[in-house]
Amino acid sequence: MKKLNYLFVLLCAAWIIQGCGSSNTSSTDKADSANAAKVDSSKADSTAKTAVINVDNADADFAVAAANGGMTEVAVAKLAQTKSTNAKVKEFADMMVMDHGKANDELMALAKSKNITLPSTISNDKQKEMDDLNKKNGADFDKAYVDAMVDGHKKTISMFEDESKNAKDPDLKAFVDKTLPTIKMHLQHIESIKAGMK
DSSP, X not given: OHHHHHHHHHHHHHHHHXXXXXXXXXXXXXXXXXXXXXXXXXXXXXXXXXXOOOSOHHHHHHHHHHHHHHXXXXXXXXXXXXXXXXXXXXXXXXXXXXXXXXXXXXXXXXHHHHTOOOOSSOOHHHHHHHHHHHTOOHHHXXXXXXXXXHHHHHHHHHHHHHHHHHOOOHHHHHHHHHHHHHHHHHHHHHHHHHXXXX
């Protein structure tokens, strides 16, 4: 009986610890977990009535990362629209809101058709980066925003090029191939702004 009580207390403690930690779970982690569960359920029983994911797990992971990046681009650009003191930076931010907003909508519709769960908010680490950026003002803000955009677009291009080569889902590959030239154009644009700020 003592062993059962001890086991019960241990299980309750684990449940409480997990519950406390879940508030720190990033929405991207939740989306990845939901997608992994859908993949696992599709392997377990192909006749299951539960919704299953219609793409490879790596494609789903890309969609989650791309959605997180796209939402971050829009959120940070909206911050730049209000905090920037540089007309070219504000113009670039306007373009980010428009272009990434459109791409986000397209990805959301595609994900829905493939039963991919996307994050509802930006990840915790991206939110922290945005909070750090929000603490800056004037020329310091502009420099930090431009640097973040150059770095972020380089990483996004690399991620999209990898997905273009490795995507198993033809619709997701088509989205990547359609979106990639715009992201490359953004990088060229922000690099020219950066060069002009020196």
